[in-house]
Amino acid sequence: MLTTIIRHQLQQALRDQRVRWLAIALVLAALAALLSGLARQQRWSIERVEAIRADAEAWSRQGVVDAHGAAHFGRTAFKPISLLSSLDPGLLDHIGSMVRLEAHKQNVASGRPSDAGTALTAFVPFTAASALQIFAPVLVILAGFGVFSGEAARQVLRLELAAGVNPRVLMVGRFLALGIGISAVLGLFGFGGGVGLWLTDAPASDFVRLALLLIGYAAYLLTFLALTLGVSALCHSARPALASLLAFWLAAVLLLPRIGPSISAQVFPVPSVPVFANQVSESIDEGLDGHDPRHTRLDRLRARAMAQYGVTRIEDLPVNFSGLALEYGEAATTEAYRQHFDALFTNYERQSGLLQALSPLSPRLPLQAWSAGLAETDFAAHRAFLQDAEQYRYAFVQALNQAVVKSPPGQPRPPVRVADITAEVDRVAGRSLTLSETWQRQWSNGVLLLIWLVVSMGFALGTAGRLHRLS
Amino acid sequence: MNALFTVIRHELRRLTRDRATPVLALLFAAICLYAAWNGQRWADQRAEALRQIEIDLQESREDSRARLATAAAAQPGRTFSQGSISAGVWYQPTLPLLPLAPLAIGQADGYPFDVRFHPVSPRTLFAPREASLTNPAALAAGSFDLAFVIVYLLPVFLLALTYDLWTGERERGTARLLLAQPISPMVLFFGKAIALGATVLLGLAALVMIPLLGFAGSNGPGGPALAALGVTILLYGAFWIAVALTVNVFVRHAAGAALACGAIWLGVTALLPAVLASAVDLLHPAPSSAAYANRLRDIELERQEARRQTPPTRSTADREDRAAALRRTLARVEEDMAAYAPVRDAFRDREQARRDFAHDLRFASPATAVQDTLERLAGTDATRAVAFQDQAWRFAHALRTHAGTSLAEQSADNLSRLYASVPVFRFEEPPATTVRQAVAANAAALLSFLIALGSVIANGLQRPRFLEDDGP
Numbered sequence: 013m014l015t016t017i018i019r020h021q022l023q024q025a026l027r028d029q030r031v032r033w034l035a036i037a038l039v040l041a042a043l044a045a046l047l048s049g050l051a052r053q054q055r056w057s058i059e060r061v062e063a064i065r066a067d068a069e070a071w072s073r074q075g076v077v078d079a080h081g082a083a084h085f086g087r088t089a090f091k092p093i094s095l096l097s098s099l100d101p102g103l104l105d106h107i108g109s110m111v112r113l114e115a116h117k118q119n120v121a122s123g124r125p126s127d128a129g130t131a132l133t134a135f136v137p138f139t140a141a142s143a144l145q146i147f148a149p150v151l152v153i154l155a156g157f158g159v160f161s162g163e164a165a166r167q168v169l170r171l172e173l174a175a176g177v178n179p180r181v182l183m184v185g186r187f188l189a190l191g192i193g194i195s196a197v198l199g200l201f202g203f204g205g206g207v208g209l210w211l212t213d214a215p216a217s218d219f220v221r222l223a224l225l226l227i228g229y230a231a232y233l234l235t236f237l238a239l240t241l242g243v244s245a246l247c248h249s250a251r252p253a254l255a256s257l258l259a260f261w262l263a264a265v266l267l268l269p270r271i272g273p274s275i276s277a278q279v280f281p282v283p284s285v286p287v288f289a290n291q292v293s294e295s296i297d298e299g300l301d302g303h304d305p306r307h308t309r310l311d312r313l314r315a316r317a318m319a320q321y322g323v324t325r326i327e328d329l330p331v332n333f334s335g336l337a338l339e340y341g342e343a344a345t346t347e348a349y350r351q352h353f354d355a356l357f358t359n360y361e362r363q364s365g366l367l368q369a370l371s372p373l374s375p376r377l378p379l380q381a382w383s384a385g386l387a388e389t390d391f392a393a394h395r396a397f398l399q400d401a402e403q404y405r406y407a408f409v410q411a412l413n414q415a416v417v418k419s420p421p422g423q424p425r426p427p428v429r430v431a432d433i434t435a436e437v438d439r440v441a442g443r444s445l446t447l448s449e450t451w452q453r454q455w456s457n458g459v460l461l462l463i464w465l466v467v468s469m470g471f472a473l474g475t476a477g478r479l480h481r482l483s
Numbered sequence: 484m485n486a487l488f489t490v491i492r493h494e495l496r497r498l499t500r501d502r503a504t505p506v507l508a509l510l511f512a513a514i515c516l517y518a519a520w521n522g523q524r525w526a527d528q529r530a531e532a533l534r535q536i537e538i539d540l541q542e543s544r545e546d547s548r549a550r551l552a553t554a555a556a557a558q559p560g561r562t563f564s565q566g567s568i569s570a571g572v573w574y575q576p577t578l579p580l581l582p583l584a585p586l587a588i589g590q591a592d593g594y595p596f597d598v599r600f601h602p603v604s605p606r607t608l609f610a611p612r613e614a615s616l617t618n619p620a621a622l623a624a625g626s627f628d629l630a631f632v633i634v635y636l637l638p639v640f641l642l643a644l645t646y647d648l649w650t651g652e653r654e655r656g657t658a659r660l661l662l663a664q665p666i667s668p669m670v671l672f673f674g675k676a677i678a679l680g681a682t683v684l685l686g687l688a689a690l691v692m693i694p695l696l697g698f699a700g701s702n703g704p705g706g707p708a709l710a711a712l713g714v715t716i717l718l719y720g721a722f723w724i725a726v727a728l729t730v731n732v733f734v735r736h737a738a739g740a741a742l743a744c745g746a747i748w749l750g751v752t753a754l755l756p757a758v759l760a761s762a763v764d765l766l767h768p769a770p771s772s773a774a775y776a777n778r779l780r781d782i783e784l785e786r787q788e789a790r791r792q793t794p795p796t797r798s799t800a801d802r803e804d805r806a807a808a809l810r811r812t813l814a815r816v817e818e819d820m821a822a823y824a825p826v827r828d829a830f831r832d833r834e835q836a837r838r839d840f841a842h843d844l845r846f847a848s849p850a851t852a853v854q855d856t857l858e859r860l861a862g863t864d865a866t867r868a869v870a871f872q873d874q875a876w877r878f879a880h881a882l883r884t885h886a887g888t889s890l891a892e893q894s895a896d897n898l899s900r901l902y903a904s905v906p907v908f909r910f911e912e913p914p915a916t917t918v919r920q921a922v923a924a925n926a927a928a929l930l931s932f933l934i935a936l937g938s939v940i941a942n943g944l945q946r947p948r949f950l951e952d953d954g955p
Contacts, residue, residue: 048765052765059773129590129841
């Protein structure tokens with residue numbers, strides 16, 4: 013019986029010209045978006061390789077110069093772009109692609125693709141992820157809103173139930189039939205993505221990421237399918253079923269993901285750029301506790317250095333004191349920046365937490381986080397890159413400061429070959445989050461998606477019991 | 484004409500009796516209120532940031548003046564020139580907000596609203612500046628302002644109240660009775676459209692404008708901007724009512740009409756702009772910021788090398804030498820800037836070409852044309868932000884010229900006056916005609932969409948099939 017229902021429903025769905033053509037158009041558009049995303053990812057990757065080479069060359073070209081001057085000349089770290097970003101670019105357009113690394117300062121990432129935009133930038137770009145997150149649910153609704161309500165209006169449902177079909181079996185059969193369609197579409201993406209990963213020699217973890225990503229999308233779209241069938245089973249005609257499902261889609265897929273970040277930004281506000289800069293400056297000038305001015309700290313350092321080397325005058329130190337001061341100052345400014353950036357990023361995480369708390373109202377909220385997390389295009393991946401870049405910045409600046417420490421005291425600093433000094437410092441590689449780190453951050457979103465699926469399936473099964481009344 | 488008024492009166496009575504109307508109106512009012520409040524909150528934060536910059540700048544100049552005053556006290560007879568003072572302080576030109584800023588946050592987070600530089604060390608002119616520290620997730624989601632409400636949600640509410648304008652009559656079986664009346668189908672159809680459309684549209688437009696004006700208070704926007712906003716909302720709303728009419732001419736069932744309206748809404752407000760944005764990315768990709776940054780570093784190295792080979796003459800205590808040293812320094816900075824200029828110009832030209840292409844594409848969808856108008860009226864558009872960057876750049880150059888030509892020495896007693904006479908940046912708004920032309924072009928695009936739909940409706944009404952009735 014179940015097989016017959018599935019076959020019958022599949023035939024009906026395939027015969028529906030409207031759904032068939034819309035599905036083909038959506039799949040083709042999404043695959044085109046996937047290819048365009050892949051082209052963009054490849055372009056960025058090539059640009060990154062070239063930029064890293066040019067940066068290293070510029071650093072070497074400095075030749076023999078003042079070590080601290082070189083620390084101010086600085087270097088640049090370029091963010092790696094994951095291959096899966098072609099499927100879901102996540103936050104890539106709104107987070108910088110590079111960080112300038114220089115002495116005394118921790119810069120924010122720059123080179124955001126969304127910078128220097130126009131009115132078009134205010135609209136969500138068409139990507140494979142937006143096709144599946146925004147447009148695919150509409151297709152699911154169109155395919156399913158009339159499954160029961162339409163049949164009830166045409167008096168066909170009464171005939172089916174009179175033939176002795178269990179309403180729950182009918183519901184499960186139709187769910188499975190349309191679910192096969194959804195799986196086929198996602199399978200296409202899986203195949204395309206898998207081939208892409210294989211061609212680029214991606215690590216095995218990327219295949220796992222792709223699989224998990226598609227499982228998330230499957231849960232999301234099946235949730236919409238179950239809700240659609242459930243509502244269809246509740247409505248006597250197709251019109252209220254369609255209206256209520258589109259209203260839900262509008263609220264859950266478009267409105268809430270837009271209003272949610274706005275609400276969370278109000279609950280956990282972040283400072284403006286000048287206020288943030290002032291806070292950092294104050295911490296650097298007055299100490300992290302606000303009661304340890306810079307000159308007092310310098311006096312302490314002077315006394316400590318003289319005690320360490322057993323001298324009573326700075327001029328008698330066997331090392332260059334300005335180098336020691338630079339080292340100490342770098343450590344202090346780094347700590348000040350670290351604390352303020354940590355506070356800022358903690359606020360971002362609180363905002364994300366609040367957004368996650370709104371997930372019971374919209375399955376798209378956990379899916380967005382899940383998808384961007386697995387594609388390594390979320391803020392956690394960006395933060396890992398920033399931390400890596402900052403570690404490198406600190407290491408190379410302090411290596412240069414060490415050269416100043418070792419320079420003859422009481423004399424003008426002799427220039428040094430900076431490339432040799434920093435050669436021993438590990439170059440920033442742009443660390444990616446490991447799969448297990450991603451999982452630790454994303455499992456809760458996976459659970460939320462699962463809860464949405466289970467609850468919506470329960471709803472669909474519950475409404476199946478009312479099909480007799482509908483007929 | 485009497486028949487038309489009768490139809491309009493009848494429709495208005497039905498609209499007011501419909502239980503969905505007050506619910507939808509209340510919901511829309513609440514959304515508008517939140518969006519206006521959110522936009523105002525953003526504008527207040529930006530205004531606060533601008534004030535903070537001004538305070539910091541004044542404090543930094545006061546510190547600088549106090550240091551020089553102390554030095555002058557320790558060195559009697561020391562003199563200063565306007566040029567040396569102007570060349571010795573930091574500048575931070577800012578882009579002010581327009582009164583309608585809460586309407587659309589637009590591109591405000593994508594362009595810096597300040598530029599910080601020192602006349603003799605203008606390296607920071609090239610450093611990227613952050614416009615905000617907003618969570619990237621919030622930026623990616625898009626802002627919830629009145630522009631979003633107008634572009635996305637106004638059509639939803641308009642369509643919700645008008646999608647079954649004629650198909651509803653068909654399904655209720657009243658279409659047959661109405662067509663049997665001695666009124667032409669054209670009068671009947673447009674009478675209903677005018678009654679429903681105008682009432683709903685004017686009502687919703689008022690719900691958008693009231694909170695915007697309420698939050699703006701006494702610093703409200705000027706009449707022309709408000710008029711342009713009103714006309715834009717009405718034209719855009721009229722486009723959506725025309726969409727509902729078109730669908731009702733060709734579709735025979737309310738469910739089908741709802742589906743068609745929903746599909747068109749999705750296509751116009753989401754799919755088409757998204758495809759256009761992707762087309763811009765594909766056909767005019769953004770110039771590589773990484774390559775730009777590296778090229779600037781190359782030039783910096785070249786300039787360093789050039790300076791190493793010709794070390795600057797150190798200034799002495801002698802007044803004439805000080806003036807000459809300042810002139811030499813400023814000339815060196817000009818040389819540096821001239822070396823950077825071709826790279827910067829090439830980068831900005833590519834950015835501008837991309838923007839021009841995107842600007843042209845906005846006419847393809849009424850939604851993008853309206854978004855562009857709203858951003859221009861709010862002053863958060865790309866054109867204004869680019870004009871600010873260009874003016875700040877020119878100001879930096881003019882400042883160096885001023886410093887190099889204002890070298891008459893004055894006594895330390897005049898320090899306060901010298902600091903007070905430091906040049907001040909004032910943003911000159913782009914000519915009003917530029918904004919007007921763009922807004923008018925967008926309005927013309929909307930009007931042409933409206934005319935196209937109008938002709939489709941008129942043709943559809945002539946079809947014999949329109950007069951056929953399926954019955955209840």
